[in-house]
Amino acid sequence: MTIVWITIIFILSMIVVLQYIAAKRRSDDLKYCYNKLTSIMENKSSEQLMRVTDDVSIQKLLTAMNLLLDANQELTAHFTRTEIVMKRMLANVSHDLKTPLTVVLGTIEMILDDPNLDPEEQERLLRLLHQKALEIVKMIHTFFDLAKLESNDQDFPLTRVNMNGVCKNSILSYYDVIQSNYIQPSIDIPESPIYAYANEEALDRILNNLIDNAIRYGADGKVIGITLRSDEAFVYIDVWDQGKGISEQHHDLVFERMYTLEDSRNRSFQGSGLGLTITKRLVEQLGGEVRLHSKPYVKTTFTVILPRATY
Incomplete structure (x- = not known):
């Protein structure tokens, strides 16, 4: 009878020890995940979580975290590309609007500075003003069209x-x-x-x-x-x-x-x-x-x- 009790106590002790070891490993794995994630986010690096473990739950957690890190890297890269494009867009918009506006302002100054301007020359300048004004309006409409398309604010029924x-x-x-x-x-x-x-x-x-x-x-x-x-x-x-x-x-x-x-x-x-x-x-x-x-x-x-x- 004593041998049976000793065997039971030994088995229970082994179970407790194994549970303690498993809990310790899981705690170490979770601590690694926390520290590594913190390091990746602080340094904005493209690293991933690499941990060898037999714990299926930890394996799934690592896989999910790596997928999130990949998504975050892709989102960051997309944001960077978009920021570059927007800066270039603003520079180009400024250039494209500035060119006809400069002509418009220069032509107006010519007309104002010379009240005795020849009627034919005045008509030519006014036609130039009209042409450049149309260019500006067309450009603004183009920007507006793109904004509507990208916000899905324009419907094109299919037939x-x-x-x-x-x-x-x-x-x-x-x-x-x-x-x-x-x-x-x-x-x-x-x-x-x-x-x-x-x-x-x-x-x-x-x-x-x-x-x-x-x-x-x-x-x-x-x-x-x-x-x-x-x-x-x-x-x-x-x-x-x-x-x-x-x-x-x-x-x-x-x-x-x-x-x-x-x-x-x-x-x-x-x-x-x-x-x-x-x-x-x-x-x-x-x-x-x-x-x-x-x-x-x-x-x-x-x-x-x-x-x-x-x-």
């Missing part, structure tokens, strides 16, 4: 749209500009109708932005084109040119707010830098995507992909 007609009308609306720049248009739109789920107002803005971009940056290639094609699930619209193109390192940046190529600050390339950003937002609101492929002075293509309407 079944005949893409053939939309594409033809868009390229034809630029006929005079294309001709005056001695550019050869290439139009590849099939005779058989192709339908997509889209919104005509949004499509007009998308295609106008892309065609305007092709003329602005690809005119030196002397050819711009529009191609409409489809497969069983999607409709594809290619707007392309054979100009200087966009280098690969800039492909992911051209759709950012206020991003422009190096020489876009030159007068001949001047623009708000928001056209492609607005285009991307509009395409996404239509449930599609826009892609870029560019080989400088060979072919630069922006492709809009939309769900096809099969009935």
Whole structure:
């Protein structure tokens, strides 16, 4: 009987010891997690929690914490990129508004300083004032449009749209500009109708932005084109040119707010830098995507992909 009691006491003692060891290990693991997390947050490092443990609960906790650290790093990187873009945007907005405003103020001073100004010269200056004022209004409207798109404050109901007609009308609306720049248009739109789920107002803005971009940056290639094609699930619209193109390192940046190529600050390339950003937002609101492929002075293509309407 005594041996039985001794055995029971021994077993209970072992259980208590094992529980104590397990509790101590768990306490050490939790202490490590706390100290490591504190160090990571204070130093803003990209480290992760690395701890070897047999405790399944601690393993799950470590995995969850590492996922949160990854999410935090991604959020921090996104915030940093956004901050850089916003600073560049403010600088570019200031530049783009300052240029026409300087002309406006200078022209007004010329008119005020010379009350005996020749009527023809006065009319020329007033027309210049009107033109620059329209540029400023257009720029402000562009900023406002992007703000509405990014706040989802603009609704584009989807309907079944005949893409053939939309594409033809868009390229034809630029006929005079294309001709005056001695550019050869290439139009590849099939005779058989192709339908997509889209919104005509949004499509007009998308295609106008892309065609305007092709003329602005690809005119030196002397050819711009529009191609409409489809497969069983999607409709594809290619707007392309054979100009200087966009280098690969800039492909992911051209759709950012206020991003422009190096020489876009030159007068001949001047623009708000928001056209492609607005285009991307509009395409996404239509449930599609826009892609870029560019080989400088060979072919630069922006492709809009939309769900096809099969009935």
